[in-house]
Amino acid sequence: MAGTVSDKHPDWTDRADEWAMMRACARGEKAVKEAGESYLPMPSGFRAQGDGGRAMYAAYQTRAQFSEILAPTIRGMVGVIHRTEAQVEMPASMQRLWEHATADGLPLEALHRRITGELLLTGRYALLADASSEGSDLPWLAGYTAEALINWSPARDFFVLDESGLRRVGFRWREQKAFRVLRMEDGRYSVETYTNETLDAExxxxxxxxxxxxxxxxxxxxxxxxxxxxxxxxxxxxxxxxALAMYRLDADYRHQLYMSGQETLVIINGDAPQAVGAGVVITLKASSDEHQPDAKYVGPAGTGIKAHRQAIQDERDNASAAGARLFDSEKKAAESGDALRIRYAAQTATLTSIALASAQGLEKALRHIAVMIGASPNEVVVKPNLSFVDATLTPTDAAALVRLWQDGAVSYQTLYENLQRGEIASAERSFEEEYDLILNPMEQAEA
Known part of the structure; x- marks a missing residue:
């Protein structure tokens, strides 16, 4: 069978549960709890209840707290990677993309941040250079999440994009299935669009x-x-x-706290009272000398509470080891500068690869636009920020760099690139533009 346009690549199916888990954890407690038993299994004892344990499980889930650590971690990492914006060079005919890079009006820098955030969250993002539907002569970039790229060919000559979503009909919003198929046929790029798995046109x-x-x-x-x-x-x-492990442990921990605080009144050799609590007097009468009545409260010992608290702390440490400590760039009291750089380089290895992939992907997508408008793709260059700690040059360091240039030890381009990394020179100007500004300051001011 040839299948349908909505069929998924096996690798997509293999990763789908991971992406769903990452999305839920990033959205927070509401999304995680809406997933029900997918992330918090029902204790087996609950199922013995008449309603199958639904009421007890609802209370068990309500008491549990989900630690929302993933979203702040991603925001922090995006902030670190984009602490200084990437240097983007484009032909003059593409400059409008700085302010309007996507169909929804997203500026280029904001799009770059979105790409980085998606790579941190799901590890995948796609950009399509697409012709503007508003009659503009400049194409724009359309972004697709990991879940939206549902099928592909390793040879990169076939892609299927899921564009399903809400469509407004009058005042109402309705879910509509839509797909876009990208192919290479006879050496030319072609596009097919589908609505509800039916081909719209040729x-x-x-x-x-x-x-x-x-x-x-x-x-x-x-x-x-x-x-x-x-x-x-x-x-x-x-x-x-x-975070999910902490959520499950927290549910058990709070359930134990609840149960250990709910003592049960036990009546021995007597009739149960109609009510208990403050202001209620309970009188027990002996039925015989041999069977004296007695009343007492009993409750769980809660011996596992301490172990649960320790387990929750252990999972917090696991979360830190998995990413939260990437921002610990402060120099320890007895740590040399070289030791700090080595330790931080080891911590930021993943951030570096993500920053590079994000910049390379954006550069390639912009080069596609350059080809589409007849400009030179080689004029498009995206240089990411790879300095995730404070790299500001001191006046002494800057002066030393200038002397190296004056003595002919380095080129002006090398000098300028170092001044950019040291956050002294502008990240938005090339070394040629900066040099021209130095030589012709009045012309630049008038312009």
Whole structure:
């Protein structure tokens, strides 16, 4: 059987549960609890109840707290990677993308942050250079999450994008199935669109400016390490797993606290009272000298509470080891500068690969746009920030760099790139533009 447009690649199916778990943990307690027993199994004793344990499970789940550590970790890492924005060079004809890079008006820097966030969350993101539907002569970039890229070919000559979602009909919103199929046929790029798995029309063949056909599908797939089409494990899956482990332990811990605080009145050799509590007097009468009545409260000893608390703390340590401590860049009291750099380099290895993949993917997507409008793709360059600690140059360091340039030991380009990394020179100007500004300050000021 040929299958249908909604069929999934086996690797997509293999990673789908991981992506769903990462999304739920990033959204927080509401999403995790809505998943019910997927992330918090019902204790077996609850099922013996008349309602199958639904009421007890609802209370058990309500008392539990989910530690929302994944989303703040991702936001912190995005902030570290984009502490200083990437340097992006583009032809003059593409400058409008700085303010309007996507169909929903997202600026280029914000799109770059979104890419980084998705790579941290699911380990996958795709960018399609797409012709504007508003008559603009400049294409824009359409982003697709890991879940939206449902099928592909290792040869990169076939992709299926799931564009299903809510569509407004009048005042109401309705769910609609929609798909986009990208193919290379006879050396030319073609696009098919489907609604509810039915082909809308004949395949379209997008062209570059001047009518030339595109010889490559303008879709870039990014992973946490490179631009491979094969899905990789989400970089922060360890943090999500630790958060869910804490959630399950917390549910048991709070259930024990609840049960140990709910003592039960036991009546021996007497009739049970109609009510208990403050203000109620309980009188027990002896039925005989041999069977004296007695009343007492009994409750669980709660011997496992301490062990649960320790287990929760252990999982917090696991979460830290999986990613939360990547931001611990403060120098220890007796730590040398070299030791700090070595320790921090080891901690930020994953951040470095993600920053590089994000920048490389954005660069390749922008180069696709350059080809589509007839500009030179080699004029597009994206240089990411790879300095995740404070790299500001001191005045002494800056002066030493300038002397090296004056003495002919380094080129002006090398000097300028170091000043950019040291956060002295502008990250948005090339060394040529900066040098021209030095030589012609009045012309630049008038401009």
């Amino acid at each position: 395949a379209l063949q997008p062209t570059a400016r001047g009518g030339a056909g595109l010889t490559e599908i303008p879709l870039v797939v990014m992973g946490p390490k490179d631009l491979s089409v094969t899905p990789d494990e989400p970089p922060l899956i360890g943090v999500a797993r630790a």
